Amino acid sequence: MERRLSAIVAADVVGYSALMEKDEAATFERLRTRRTELFEPEIARHHGRVFKLMGDGLLAEFGSVIDAVECAVSLQRGMTERNAAVPEEERFDVRIGINTGEVIVDGEDRYGEGVNVAARLEQLALPAGICVSGKVAKEVEKKLAFGFDFAGRQKVKNIEEPIDVYHVRIDAQPRRRFLRRRLWRPLGVAATIMAALAAVWMALYGPLTTSSPGVSSTIPSVAVLPFKDLSADKSLGYLGEGVANDVIAILSRFSDIAVVSRTSSFAYQGKEGDIREIGEELGVGYVVEGSVRKEGDRVRIVAQLVNANTGDHVWADRFDKAGTDPWALQDELTGKIVGAMTGEFGAIRKADYSQAWGKDSTNLAEYDYYLRAESQLNLYTKEGLERSGEISRQGLKVFPGSSLLTVELGWSHWLKVGLLYSSDPQKDLQEAERLVNQVLADKNLSPQVTRLANWLNAWLLTLKRDHDGAIAAMNKAIAAAPYNAFTLTDAGSIFLQAGQPEKALELTDTAAARDPGLSWFFNYVRGFIYIVLGKNEEAVEVLKTTEFADAPLQLAIAYMRLGRDAEAQAAVAKMLKSAPAATIQSWRQAWNFRDNAILDQASADLARAGLPSQ
Template identity: 40%
Template sequence: MDRKLAAILAADVVGYSALMEQDEQGTFERLKAGRKELFEPEIARHHGHIFKLMGDGLLAEFSSVVDAVECAVALQRGLAERNAAVPEDQRFAVRIGVNLGEVIVDGEDRFGEGVNIAARLEQIAEPGGIYVSGKVAKEVEKKFAFAFEAMGEQRVKNIVEPVAVYRVNLHGQPRRRLLKARRLRNRWLMPAGLAVFVAVTAGAVLGIQGWWKSSGAAFDEASIAVLPFDNLGGDPKWERIADGITEDIITDLSQSDHVLVISRHSTNAYKGKSVDVRQVGADLGVGYVLEGSVQASGDRVRITAQLVDAATGEDLWSERYDRADEDIFAVQSDVTAKIANTLGSVGGVIRKAQFKLVQHKPPNSLTAYDNYLMADEVAFRPVGGITKDGLIEGEKLFHKAIELDPHMARAYVGLALVYSYMYGYGFADAPQQALSKQLEAARKAVELDPNNNKAHGVLGQALAWNGEWAQALVEFDKAEALAPNDADTLAVIAMNINAAGEEENARAVRLMERAVLLNPHYPNWYNIGLYWSYFFDEQFDKSLEYIKRYQNPSINELSFTAMLYGYLNQPDEAKKVAEEVLKQDPGWTGEKFLTKWGVANGHYSELIAEGARKAGLRACATAAELKDNPNMIHVKSCDEERAKAAAG
């Protein structure tokens, strides 16, 4: 059998079986007409040919990948025009996948991985969408006026290695760069001062619901939004506990790679409001919504929960629990199990054996749990923002929770976060001691609860900040494996690894994009992970977009903004921002910036140095500055500048 390289286009009609049930003859005739009048002529016009018809779908081969992508775009645009002229119930929505790869030639047919990947891309594309492989995007990125949006690496059926997937955005701008041509030589540690990222729910909510809707983001997998449980009494204690139950159920569900669960930060937008679950489903792109309430009376508590089909508003199940107040954690586990089993039977997505029921340890004391919730509120969720006094008070309350329940791992997670804030915000009187306490608390959290993803996440962060990079990566891998759909965990990992090398940075971009998908109303601190990840991936236009979204920017954001304008060839804007940088720090240099953030030699340090030059800022320190700062890192590019200056 012969083999050759070819571009393969796979297309099929969404919901064809349902259309045939409604009007078999009419659907067949419309499909046949569309194939004859649109698909076959366009494929031929772009020098392709159809080698397989499959009822509601087809496979076509092209010798040019540019022709294949152009044809895919022409087909979707042509279909949109045809749909505009027919009643809504007679319209076809088509998904298209395009891949470039080796195929096996067997007469008029084509086989092999090149064909299989195209078919898998088509299956995961949204209706009306075009998904292409990384090979395709790399070949054609500079040849079209539309953008290729990275969807991350995805595992597809019967393909061993993950496939890099890109979505064609017919309305966006082309990416500056999709893939790097060179390997990045050295690693760096995530900047310790960037501790703001650990504010797991701090920062203002960004109004990006419009982006969420316009992006067409929706989950094909089992997906759920857990609305804040209502407190039916007036006691603030039970208000905190109702919020805690909500978050714990979300955390439990996030441990499954078969259920996509929206982050609490996004569902909190519905707190205290009367909502239509169908609208919630449409807003967040999910198939199911969980509602619930908590009502306490003496030492008894009643918890209700109901799971609703977001498309129809139909109740799938509801349950009422009347328990002693100390038994609420067992109720929480039961609710999680029932959700898993219901989604498995309704959606056919989860088999009971596949769903990892939460195995981390619940609190042993309700009073300890309440102290933990108060600590979390005062330290990380204050209305006016993070303060030193709030962190100190939070530290006391976390210690009180531990006194009441010495095995409460989550309280040690909270302590680790407190110390990271104290260090990162410059609040710590003894910075190195804060780092040591951070690492000690994180290790204790993992020791007490090895199945707690947040514990492994804070331990990875603490190890990175304490210089133990290799072990930090191990902990981050464990955190992701334990909770592959926990948005905050993914974002924390991304923010620690996003400048550690090409492979790690690609992972950081993928994780940040996944986090935003799971948390569409994401908190302000996500923007840091987004602009850092895109900067070091050299997607400067996207980096600038997210740095502009960051609220309350510091000199760090100003420095990056100046460099980004330099890279984007906007010298006037770069100069304006650079002047503000020097106004706040007259001694700013690229090398000083690198030293502050713990950057080692290598490509990323050169990227900062070159960005500084493009912005009109100094890349290197003077001899006097080096003398005053003996620990300043000698960046290779800056060493060369000093040599030139000495020779001149």
């Protein structure tokens, strides 16, 4: 068995499954063109050789680490240039990982830890970015002009020592710091990549924050298997694959979930096996599996989420839909499946909450503190918010400088004001602002922290009457997690206060389609939207379905405008029972409309309904 030291490059196309779903033939042709016009010439120019090509990706071997890094940068720059001339919906973004280490030579193929680590690094890379191991960064940092940003030490499954992870800054032009002679070795070179990474990605957890080098954080990892075709005539295989493809594509946009690539999980298509073994081989904490069946004109999809460590079912549901358009059925059912699993109230997060609380407090990681704090925050009670703040502060003592725990603490301060629990709203708002500004000063945040920080900042800017800044911040939060129904719903409140009620309603409608289980929240947001639009009957209908936050006060406003004074007074009394300190003054500190008349009129309605002024 031959072994040798090599530099391994791994890469894949971000969102390739979704692109194929839209136009399979055109997408494949564009990918082939990129390979023949960009990848193959660059690989040859940098003395590289592709040893594995699968679907949307490839793995390559180089005899020189410098060649590998320079080739990867050239590829990303080439992709950027080509994307500039392509419509946004047709663009390819590539993620690249590079490692150097010993590999096992098996004919034309390569195996071993050197390959496995490169594959894991590719999963940690940002779209259009390059992620390298500490060994690579150390080898080339004094030989090339590219900068490297340390992203912390990441513990990955089946690798004993944590991996030092670096992101390459590719804005600088490469500059050799010394001259060297290149020796051509026929067997020791290869190329760049777009990785299918197959079963080589075994990292149990992906990174959560890249801003705290001394902190180790984890996020849940998921593999989605093709849904089995249980129809009598076996005619729904395309639908089973399509649903799994869509679930993978959508989950990959959630900043707090790591998803195994389609190529890796689809390797198990048609195979029977223990979910625990599959989870072990793919290195994930959860596995999504299911089936599709057709009965008459009705399609039935069964989906389930399994804990890959224990084999226990975390969540399962059945989705039925009648119709003749398979693509419409696929879109709707996929949205419901993803909505049930994701977000602050989804099955994955709930399972993680339970696991975090089940751990000994002396062994909590940074992410465990966050999960414990978030589970209390999401109770939306005064006691829950106090407890959430305490847990975040405890975590910051163990992990000082944690952006994740800092922004979580900021949220607890803001929600005390927003839910009318604060005894000193101005003090809580000032502390929330200080904490979020501290986090946003770091320009190297993870998508998860980017979402939470910009989302919180949008509220704080709204209260300072910087509505344009609030919309910009909210758009950044949405961009970090565009499929998060909870964030989309709350964005409706930001756009409403900025004077865009139609856009606000559009956002809540989108969220409702993706996660019907959030009806208590998007109906709450819709209530104020309807009030502003003068649709008070509609406002009453949706606000009667929820008691979240100040919903009783909004309901009182709608009742007053419909001349139903007694019901308005009862709604205010209900609010005062849950939040005795609520006053018109404290309520106004949680809202700030671009049009002052909206809040003035609402305050007058609440005064007539019996809410104390201060």
